[in-house]
Amino acid sequence: MIPAMPLPAQPRRWQALWREAIADPHELLALLGLSDRAAELLPPSDTGFALRVPRGFAAKMRHGDPADPLLLQVLPQAAELGEVPGFTRDAVGDLASRAAGGVLHKYEGRALLVATGSCAVHCRYCFRRHFPYAEETAAANRWREAIEHLRGDASIHEVILSGGDPLSLATPKLAELTDALATIPHIRRLRIHTRLPIVLPERVDDECLHWLAGLPFQRVVVLHANHANEIDASVDAACARLREAGATLLNQSVLLAGVNDGAAALAALSERLFAAGVLPYYLHLLDRVQGAAHFDVEPSRAFAIMDALRIRLPGYLVPRLVRETAGAPSKIPAEFDAAMAPRSGIE
Numbered sequence: 628m629i630p631a632m633p634l635p636a637q638p639r640r641w642q643a644l645w646r647e648a649i650a651d652p653h654e655l656l657a658l659l660g661l662s663d664r665a666a667e668l669l670p671p672s673d674t675g676f677a678l679r680v681p682r683g684f685a686a687k688m689r690h691g692d693p694a695d696p697l698l699l700q701v702l703p704q705a706a707e708l709g710e711v712p713g714f715t716r717d718a719v720g721d722l723a724s725r726a727a728g729g730v731l732h733k734y735e736g737r738a739l740l741v742a743t744g745s746c747a748v749h750c751r752y753c754f755r756r757h758f759p760y761a762e763e764t765a766a767a768n769r770w771r772e773a774i775e776h777l778r779g780d781a782s783i784h785e786v787i788l789s790g791g792d793p794l795s796l797a798t799p800k801l802a803e804l805t806d807a808l809a810t811i812p813h814i815r816r817l818r819i820h821t822r823l824p825i826v827l828p829e830r831v832d833d834e835c836l837h838w839l840a841g842l843p844f845q846r847v848v849v850l851h852a853n854h855a856n857e858i859d860a861s862v863d864a865a866c867a868r869l870r871e872a873g874a875t876l877l878n879q880s881v882l883l884a885g886v887n888d889g890a891a892a893l894a895a896l897s898e899r900l901f902a903a904g905v906l907p908y909y910l911h912l913l914d915r916v917q918g919a920a921h922f923d924v925e926p927s928r929a930f931a932i933m934d935a936l937r938i939r940l941p942g943y944l945v946p947r948l949v950r951e952t953a954g955a956p957s958k959i960p961a962e963f964d965a966a967m968a969p970r971s972g973i974e
């Protein structure tokens with residue numbers, strides 16, 4: 628049984644912080660002392676994917692630096708507007724693998740539930756920037772269909788809550804979902820893919836912890852940080868609380884040109900994650916999504932960066948470099964995917 632949820636005495640603080648997120652690129656540039664560079668930094672027309680960044684995340688950006696690795700992840704750029712061959716709207720074949728309202732069942736034993744389309748932050752490289760969430764989220768009153776799909780397939784042992792960001796749902800809504808999942812005997816693990824503890828650590832509040840700690844599943848939380856500067860004391864605290872609630876903490880990153888495409892940046896990220904009690908899991912080669920080509924890193928360079936990373940770090944701090952390939956039965960280790968690609972030297 629899941630214990631009853633205590634009612635919050637006042638509106639949840641994280642939801643207020645969510646609503647106060649920066650949505651105007653000019654405001655963000657002004658906060659960073661970059662207003663006079665706006666004409667050069669911002670795209671000349673609408674990119675179709677709005678800026679959104681929580682104030683706490685913006686506060687971790689370096690003042691006056693247009694190349695700040697956190698800023699580059701969220702600031703709309705002119706480069707998004709061009710069409711680049713090979714960069715498409717459904718880069719990972721999600722639309723082909725949906726099983727029932729909001730369920731993506733691509734890999735054996737694991738099913739991914741698109742719990743919501745909302746995110747606290749909008750990452751410019753996101754492969755879901757073109758995803759038709761309005762039709763495909765399980766929360767759009769269609770949990771019943773998703774739950775029945777999971778119940779009907781006894782090969783599924785792990786449910787992955789994804790999105791969007793599943794922790795953007797209010798905790799009672801999540802509890803509603805996990806109460807239903809708890810009635811399915813073959814589900815043993817619940818995995819949550821979330822960037823919220825990084826970009827809005829206040830999300831990991833008492834109510835969230837109480838919910839997580841009471842779940843009748845093994846719990847895995849896969850965070851998403853791309854640069855060591857994203858992790859500060861408030862993120863440390865959120866991670867400590869998640870571990871207290873019994874979650875194993877992992878991190879996935881995306882290899883992003885200009886943000887973290889060097890062994891020094893990635894080594895610093897792994898070290899900082901481990902200091903927060905988080906193990907690196909995947910380092911994704913960029914999904915070839917339209918509007919994100921300027922973040923792409925050539926596989927040969929990626930392999931060279933990984934070679935340098937393996938020399939610098941203990942093996943358990945080296946993430947697995949993967950490429951998601953439409954139709955493949957798992958994420959493909961990038962080295963296997965393109966074993967013939969030559970290696971080039973890096974810095």
Ligand SMILES: *Cc1c(COP(=O)(O)O)cnc(C)c1O
Nearest residue numbers: 731732733734737738739787958
């Ligand atoms: C990435 C992904 C998973 C999880 O894969 P792991 O290798 O277990 O981390 C599951 N389902 C879908 C659709 C995915 O994209």
Ligand code: SF4
Nearest residue numbers: 746749750753791822
């Ligand atoms: S799904 Fe993840 S990567 Fe995409 S915008 Fe949301 S937080 Fe960023």
